[in-house]
């Protein structure tokens with residue numbers, strides 16, 4: 001069904017977050033599989049976009065990314081409009097898209113699946129606002145404070161723990177915000193402590209979804225507003241992260257789906273998109289259905 005991969009360009013973020021040997025693993029698994037590969041090392045923001053565009057031009061059979069969601073987002077941004085498949089080799093401290101697609105976190109396993117042809121094509125949606133793309137989601141308020149508070153130094157040292165440390169810091173400055181939303185023409189004004197516009201359901205370090213109706217291929221973005229900073233909300237986080245089960249208290253979270261979303265917040269909030277901080281507001285967001293082909297495990 002899928003075209004046999006003979007030539008692959010691998011975009012590698014050398015400061016992705018995991019402290020592991022990368023090139024020897026890629027080299028040995030690709031050699032074993034008879035796949036010719038070229039490694040492209042990113043050095044600054046934007047490099048991944050340029051490498052992906054060049055790979056599309058070169059007509060490679062697949063483009064792979066070793067890195068976290070930020071690097072995957074760059075590769076996808078450079079691949080828009082192309083049907084060349086993307087391979088994700090999770091290497092970041094947060095690998096939300098890889099987790100969503102069931103891609104093994106272990107580099108050797110992920111490379112071996114590729115080498116053995118144990119992958120199938122899946123088409124995923126991509127989000128867009130202004131001229132930039134996003135793959136996981138955008139968050140405003142508390143959730144954004146939590147993600148952006150986990151800086152590079154902390155992420156490298158503590159990995160996932162960085163997000164918990166950051167969450168503890170963010171909890172101290174929670175304020176209620178008024179969100180003005182327009183979802184596919186329908187307007188809403190809702191108070192809450194954080195707003196998440198998401199393409200993916202998971203939060204990167206468990207397979208538990210924020211909501212089981214969230215689907216990365218359904219042509220819709222999900223908008224969630226967490227309304228109260230109550231004990232129940234923190235219980236919800238704890239249950240989701242530690243016990244790996246989803247509580248049934250839905251009164252705390254307002255949930256919509258749509259193709260076009262416009263959002264503004266008062267007072268001004270921290271905004272993060274795929275882990276990076278944004279300044280623009282209001283945001284005009286839309287989904288591009290079925291934008292990218294990704295190779296995911298068959299099983």
Ligand SMILES: [Mg+2]
Pocket residue numbers: 125199214215216217218219220221222
């Ligand atoms: Mg969706």
